[in-house]
Amino acid sequence: MTQQQAYRTPPWKKQIQSLIRVSIALICAFVVALIYLTYSAKLSEVRLNIQEAHAKRNDLMRQIAEYQTRTGALTSFDAMRRRAEQSGYVDIDFYDDATYVYIPLNGYDPHARFSGADLFYPSTPPASPLRPEYTISLQYFLRQRLIQSPYKRGQE
Amino acid sequence: MINFRKNFLICIGAVAAVVFVIVFHMLSLQTNAAVLTLTDKIRQETEYTTLSVNTERGNIYDRSGYLLAGNTIAYTVLLDLNLSNGNGEFIAEYLAPILGIDEETIRKFAEIPYVEKRAVSVPIKNFASRQQIDQIDQRKAFLAERKTTSLRTKSEIQKNLNAVSYIPNVYRYYPNGSLASNIIGFFPFLNPSAGAAYGIESYFDDILSAETIHKKFALDPNIPEVLPYLPANASIHLTIDRKIQSIAEAQIEAAVTHQRAKSGTIIIMDPETGEIQAMATFPRINLNNYSESSTVFTRDNRFNPAVMQPYEVGSVFKVFTLSIGLDSGAIKPNDVYNDIGTFDVDGQTIYNWNRIASGPQSITGCMAHSLNTCMSWIATEVGKTRFYEYLRAFHLDRPTGIELANEEYYPYVEPGDIGWTNLSLPNHSFGQGLMTTPIQMVKAIGAIANDGVMMQPHIVKAIEYEDHTEVFDPKAVGQPISAETARLVTEILTNSLEGEAEKAMVPGMHIAGKTGTGEIAIEGLGYVTDKTNASFVGWGPSEDPKFVAYTWLQEPTGNIWGSEVAAPLFADLMNEVMPYLRIPYDRQYANDFAFYAWTQPY
Structure with missing residues (x-):
């Protein structure tokens, strides 16, 4: 003969216990889902911001490069020269006595020469080591020696 | 159970x-x-x-910070075929006047059939300007706000407007056009995969180059992404001064045009630091139209002859022979050479350039008359072994290592090499039979101008990285001759210049220099007399040199002599450049210059 329990949990109590268990499980699941979704949303927002920042940074980098180059174009040599000329500036002229004042230095000799090396002086008149026949043109040689008559050469 | x-x-x-x-x-x-x-x-x-993320290419500046190479934005205008099909008429009507393309062309583009994943969009204009893009936006805004009678028409217009889109592209831009183009090189922005060509652009391509980072972004918003690290590209600051560069470019262009030369080159260097202050060549190209390079430059006429084109410099080379002779002790400054007009080697005769005998000559006279015979004698006195040792000490047997791409050099033959004969030594002594580039010459002559200390020529002053700046300090790379010899050579060449090339003299300053007219050897014909390379090298002030300047005209046809074309080019150049080099100017000497020149005893 099997032994039986004297009292049993009433059915309504069992149902309530079951409901509480299910509710706790649901609440836990809900809390987990809530936390998950909250952070997911935050992550999504942050990620979107990062992507926007990314695009913005690329755009800014391009703009900075563009502005640097525009500045470069505005200050390019030709542009600056043109603007300087339009503004009345002229090139430096060191020969312009009206603009520059030169102060002579006492004891300075502008004609002082270097003593370590010889000065250059033209030497004896240059002489060719070659006979004239080798230095004159064939045309001249023929005219002198063959075409012109001995009488005429004699006159010269 | x-x-x-x-x-x-x-x-x-x-x-x-x-x-x-x-x-x-x-x-x-x-x-x-x-x-x-x-x-x-x-x-x-x-x-x-x-997603592809781009960084733009690094900038290039001159020594004062003026931009020489930068980046700018241009736009590519696209048509979304899914939306444009069937609406070509409307799109063409409002886009054509803005983009400057005829309506028919746009209509054809718009009606290209849409094929999913294959024909989605079509670019209708590359390199559209910001102004054009603004006009498109304004036009779209105007059309979108236009009052229409039916909802269908309104949505049709919106659809047509959405069919037009644009994407920005960064591309290389050179605000100064052709200024210093031979130094900068170019980056082919229309065909980036071809890579940078020549000059700084090519030499420093790895640190200048724009990097494209392909970054995978998760579509799942729960997977957080961080931005990829985008390294900022380095910017390069050059040693050249754009004012001096522009003067040099104007001078060389005028000289090449006037003398109807094939090309021309000028280099100005500070011998104390090795900084290149100008490196001008002609012809040049506008770097924004870099495709011209394929037609302007040839094998005999390089992009930057200063570093890419070795040639026989002729008598300019005598500066080295003189230096070697004096430094080795083979000759003394007061020696006298009796020039009989010829110098015989192994039964072969060497003549002077003018085939004339000048009689007894001091060393100064040898240089003033530019005697080939005297140089041959000096080289023989020095001896072949020591002569070539000195050439190596002057680094004439190697490229200079300047920071420019495609530098070339031509190795000369030495005793023991195939092709070297006893005639080679005297020939080399006056600059025939060996080839050097202008930058090799400037580097080596810089040693003479800098008391014998040879500095590394450099054209980059600093490289500005993202987190630090690398400054290029002057670097001594050798001392081929003593300081005494260097000063003596400078004195001799200062005095000899008056006899050799008065046209190279600069009022207000003592200059040491030497002209050179190198004959050009043509295959099958040998050396021809009507084609020459006319050169001049000068440095000054002779008392304490602050610059070395080199001028070279390739195959001038107006006048073929270095003393007649390259020497006056040097004088004109330095007259104009001197104030910008901040070199003291002797006005008293300048005032007396003409009178002094006329009262010389010859």
Whole structure:
């Protein structure tokens, strides 16, 4: 003969216990889902911001490069020269006595020469080591020696 | 009871078997390579998107910080074929006047049939300007706000407007056009895969180059992504001064045009630091139209002859022979050479350039008359072994190592090499039979101008990285001759210049220099007399040299002599450049210059 329990949990109590268990499980699941979704949303927002920042940074980098180059174009040599000329500036002229004042230095000799090396002086008149026949043109040689008559050469 | 227990065990066994199979299958799926590849592929295509992130190319500046090479934005205008099909008429009507393209062309583009994943969009204009893009936006805004009578028409217009889009592109831009183009080189922005060509652009391509980073971004918003690290590209600051560069370029252009030369080159260097202050060549190209380079430059007329084109410099080389003779002790400054007009070697005769005998000559006279015979005698006195040792000490046997791409050099023959004969030594002594580039000459002559200390020529002053700046300090690379010899050579060449090339003299400053007219050897003909390379090298002030300047005209046809074309070019150049080099100017000497020149005893 099997032994039986004297009292049993009433059915309504069992149902309530079951409901509480299910509710706790649901609440836990809900809390987990809530936390998950909250952070997911935050992550999504942050990620979107990062992507926007990314695009913005690329755009800014391009703009900075563009502005640097525009500045470069505005200050390019030709542009600056043109603007300087339009503004009345002229090139430096060191020969312009009206603009520059030169102060002579006492004891300075502008004609002082270097003593370590010889000065250059033209030497004896240059002489060719070659006979004239080798230095004159064939045309001249023929005219002198063959075409012109001995009488005429004699006159010269 | 037994049946129940048996059935229960069967059920447990079945469940365990199913669980085992599932676990086994899961494990096999997670370790099988083919499955993993397929899974990864699916994930890549469905869960990630790839974005390309570009950094722009580094800038190039002159020594004062003026921009020489930068980046700018241009736009590519696209048509979305899915939206444009059937609406070509409307799109063409409002885009044509803005983009300057005829309506028919745009209409054809718009009606290219849309094919999913294959023909989605079509670019209708590259390099559209910001102004054009602004006009498109304004036009779109105007059309979108236009009051229409029917909702359908309104949505049609919106659809047509959305068919037009644009994407920005960064591309290389050179604000100064052709200024210093031979130094900068170019980056072919229309065909970037071809890579940078010549000059700084090519030499420093690895640190200047724009990097494209392909970054995979997860589509799942729960997977947080960080921005990829974008290294900022280095900017390069050059040693050249754009004012001096522009003067040099104007001078060389005028000289090449006037003398109808093939090309021309000028280099100005500070011998104390090795900094290149100007390196001008002509012809040049506008770097924004870099495709011209294929037609302007040839094998005989390089992009930057200063570093890329070795040639026989002729008598300019005598500066080295003189230096070697004096430094080695083979000759003394007060020696006298009796020039009989010829110098015989192994039965072969060497003549002077003018085939004239000048009689007894001091060393100064030898240089003033530019005597080939005297140089041959000096080289013979020095001896072949020591002569070539000195040439090596002057680094004439190697490229200079300047920071410019495609530098070339031409190795000369030495005793023991095939092709070297006893005639080679005297020939080399006056600059025939060996070839050097202008930058090699400037580097070596810089040693004479800098008390014998040879500095490394450099054209980069600093490189500005993202986190630090690398400054290029002056660097001594050798001392081929003593300081005494260097000063003596400078004095001799200062005095001799008056006799050799008065046209090279600069009012207000003592200059040391030497002209050179190198004949050009043509295959099958040998040396021809009507084609020459006319050169001049000068440095000053002779008392304490602050610059070395080299001028070279390739094959001038107006006048072929270095003393007649390259020397006056040097004088004109230095007259104009001197104020910008901040070199003291002797006005008293300048005032007396003309009178002084006329009262010389010759």
